[in-house]
Amino acid sequence: MENTSAYQNDLNLKATELRLGLPGTTDEETAVPGVRNNKRPLQEVAAAADEKCGANGKSAPPSKAQIVGWPPVQSYRKNNLPAKKPETEAGIYVKVSMDGAPYLRKIDLRVYKGYSELLQALENMFKFTAGEYSEREGYKGSDYAPTYEDKDGDWMLAGDVPWQMFITSCKRLRIMKGSEARGLGYGTV
């Protein structure tokens, strides 16, 4: 092969260099003789996709190389590795204050699946009971009411809106006590 001498000059280092990419992903311009180049490499495919994006003006996800079985990761593993989604999203940390408590706490709202879990956690943390929630009367049977400051800066009673809406709009939590809580319309205890 005509390129043999070039390799020999190179002390054959290039010949033994390992690359885990596919042929064609190298920076070199000359193709290595004998190596099949009919498989389209990752970069070329991605570039083609980008060109399409430019022409259409909308973004299409870059398509990965369409080569079966590459990279050599077991299909079981490919199918079962959890996607880097919800579990790994950054936590939503908010401050929690309780009237009369000496210092505030911070909690990650993403850890809880709903209001009941959140309330239980708050009850454990601050040693109080929240009472029973109803849409009409709020938290009945307790001196305490869990409230939160929303994006508009208003103080809202926790529990009225759907959970997902709540965690994205909640800036901080405050467990109100006593007369202030009653002032929100809880009636007498």
Add this chain to the structure above:
Amino acid sequence: MNYFPDEVLEHVFDFITSHKDRNSVSLVCKSWYKIEKFSRQKVFIGNCYSISPERLIARFPGLKSLTLKGKPHFADFNLVPDDWGGFLYPWIKAMAKSRIGLEELRLKRMVVSDESLELLSKSFPNFRSLVLVSCEGFSTDGLAAIAANCKLLRELDLQENEVEDHRGHWLSCFPETSTSLVSLNFACLKGEINLASLERLVARSPNLKSLRLNRAVPFDMLQKLLMRAPQLVDLGTGSYVHDPSSEAYNKLKAAIQSCNSIRSLSGFLEVAPRCMSAIYPICKNLTFLNLSYAAGLQSNELTNLIQHCRKLQRLWILDCIGDKGLGVVASTCKELQELRVFPSDPFDAGNAAVTEEGLVLVSAGCPKLNSLLYFCQQMTNAALITVAKNCFGAIVRSCKGLKRLSLSGLLTDQVFYYIGMYAKQLEMLSIAFAGDSDKGMLYVLNGCKKLRKLEIRDCPFGDAALLEDMGKYETMRSLWMSSCEVTLGACKTLAKKMPNLNVEIINESEQVEFNLDDRLKVDKMYLYRTVVGHRKDAPEFVWLL
């Protein structure tokens, strides 16, 4: 030799356990052959089509423990179509018919139907151990049959199988009298589990040493199970997500404190990073840690954990640990023998989190490293030589002890020259997208005397290499070549000249066999040695030459 009574020889043979040694023993003389034949209990069959169930039973009527492997290795990467073969049922049927006293069955890449599991569960009263690895074709109904009918079951180990899940009642099928379980692994099941049944089962299994849960087992259940089974040696968690300030979390921390025997830890299929500190107390005893499915852990969380694992011998991890994280592994885990670093995103090759640097660090810090799986974007000669010098000797110069190797990329024939010259212990070689010419393949075939399995894809090896030394394939288990330069004519020639080989072509296109030109390049060829000729269960797309 003939002066010993048979019973004495049999007793001596009991101490010979390796398959190779027992095979040698049976070749010495007729009398040894006969004694060995009837006393052989464990048989390993690396390719289920190399022999038939009937011949196996005739050869070893005392069979108690069978290992069977089916599909070629490249089936793991979707290169083998569905319905290719590897069916378990004929084996169970034949063994049941001949009243074989089967006790253990290990299967890899086989197609296992519910029907075969049910027949298995009813045909062998002493059956005690079922291990299924990378199998498919069954559902939880088949598992229910095993649970219900195998009264002496000790081990049910399901690793990375595709199982159709009909929900959790199979666990309830273990009778209340069943107390013999030692090992239970259902991590690969996707569906719900009857938690109460699980807890009762664990509670009545005092010998339980290994328990691997699936994702459906919640965090607070884990604590209850650990309280029931503090003697566990191997634990795979289910879902590991909870609020670290909760009561359940504190209970788990307490429960783990009493699990002093745990040496192997895996699972974390869903994970809340802040809960990991509960694990720290048992880290100092761990010898095997598998976090390769824990996509929710970042590099610093991983290193915080690993810093406690000074006795680790085997580590499976995702590449999000990063080079720095591998540096921590290198400085902490001085007993490390095996490292596997998997890509956290197999399709996004552009953002690999580890480079050759991480590997170099580990090779420098871990003197006992002997087994490596490492996915990274690129590796230079310099790095590989450093790694090789640090732990294996020089891969290129003297890979004397190497038994298994996978290579891909822009390699010329030179690399294969060195492999053929120095890798004398090599048993399994996988090559992809490499080589210049037939010479590359020939260097390997001629030089690697112990080669058992060779699998090649997308390399420029052709007929000359294939046909040069046809006898070589009778010394090997199998050869796979796909997307190479091999023609149909050469395959036919090989099949004709070597009656002890099955040469199979997998054809996924629409073309019909008899129309084809012998000069046509074959897309997928799989050949293997066999004593029973063509298999009877080949699907339409597999041509038996």
